[in-house]
Amino acid sequence: MMFHRLITCFFLLLSPLPLLAASLQVQPWPAGAKAAHTIAHDDVCGGNTGGIFQHALPVLQARGLHASLGVIAGLCNEQQWQQLKQALQAGHELFNHTTSHVGMLEPGSLAPIAGWDNLKEIAQAQRLVQAKLGYSMQFVAFPSDLATPEAKAFAAAQPEILGLRAAKHLYDGSNAGLNVVDEIDPLFVKWDMYWRDGKWSRYKPANGNMLIQHAQAALESGSWSYRTMHGVADGSFESVPLAQYTEYADFLAAKVKAGELWVAPPTTVLRYAISRQQCALQLQGKQIKVDASGPDCQRYHTALTVDLTPDADWQGQFSQQGQKLASQKLASGQYRILLDPTKGNVRIQ
Ligand SMILES: [Zn+2]
Structure with a gap:
């Protein structure tokens, strides 16, 4: 048991990068503001x-x-x-x-x-x-x-x-x-x-x-x-x-x-906060599944800042309804996109 743990630690120390699973995070505020x-x-x-x-x-x-x-x-x-x-x-x-x-x-x-x-x-x-x-x-x-x-x-x-x-x-x-x-x-x-x-x-x-x-x-x-x-x-x-x-x-x-700070009028802030609460985004393989069916997702809808930790085979291309989405590669290695939930699922390549 102890030996096994040592081997695991040794392996982790040798790994050049932590092997993180692909994941998705909707930022609390636009453009990663705090x-x-x-x-x-x-x-x-x-x-x-x-x-x-x-x-x-x-x-x-x-x-x-x-x-x-x-x-x-x-x-x-x-x-x-x-x-x-x-x-x-x-x-x-x-x-x-x-x-x-x-x-x-x-x-x-x-x-x-x-x-x-x-x-x-x-x-x-x-x-x-x-x-x-x-x-x-x-x-x-x-x-x-x-x-x-x-x-x-x-x-x-x-x-x-x-x-x-x-x-x-x-x-x-x-x-x-x-x-x-x-x-x-x-x-x-x-x-x-x-x-x-x-x-x-x-x-x-x-x-x-x-x-x-x-x-x-x-x-x-x-x-x-x-x-x-x-x-x-x-x-x-x-x-x-x-x-x-x-x-x-x-x-x-x-x-x-x-x-660090996003300064905006109240309805602009509410559109972002309620869209983030009410529009469901889920990463499934090479797709972001978007559920915008909730009434408040439709009513408050606005583009959300979404950060994605990539899989090794991603090329960093994102599209929605056949249109290419602009993306930004962050220093962390993550991709950042601006996603309007009412425009459907996002394809990743
Ligand atoms: Zn007054």
Whole structure:
């Protein structure tokens, strides 16, 4: 027995390369990034958030970063519709922050406040942005992140809505936090809200730039952190000072450049995370069998970053529906491909 084990060890030591079986791994985030991060600004068109257009978007655009803008659709004037149109053209995303920003709930209770109306606040905002910009918002954040179960169910049932920012009937801290990669719930996307003094945030100014701390927390845990802010260098609620915002954007841009962080709007992140959860990929000999039959695989579908440990006889050619797929050979000897699960099985040669 002992002798046999020694022989085995000896053999392993002599082997030039470990003989690994071919395998497939869908990367947690696109292009092998370690973590994901979302930049979100609430109260566009209301609440003195002019600094979003004046300061924030130019800072982001100079660094190739994209934000997600929460529109109070019933408050936008013509100039703001024009600014939103330009923001869309620059690659930013818009989300539904209701028609009038009326408070969803009496604080701390499940009682809707007078004036809340699902059709007016959610459905009408969708239609207004569609009519003005030809754009379908796909994500909803309720004012103060407070909502009844009925209001959340109503928003989630809108055909174009892919996700909701985590809302509850009261603030108990459980809707804030990080979105763990294998546990992402599209109807409860956790976030952290910026407060200059850190009051209701998980982060405190004594530990440095709070915006950076939230992005860093995602990098350390491989998760997705969603940053909620209002305006920048303006008269908005808990406005972010420009220097702090610029430092944050510099940090994000450096991490993106290093290939460590993926910065994207929430529906882009959700498309990837839910496709990864719901579209089944299986390596069978020289084929990747794709099962995209699940409704959420179809609904959220996007291309997934797939790394493959090859068999000795692979030549590194991949095709789907007769079309060659681009592939990259990694330093590890693995192949990396970008695979849209709704386009069928992949042949390997
Ligand atoms: Zn708001």
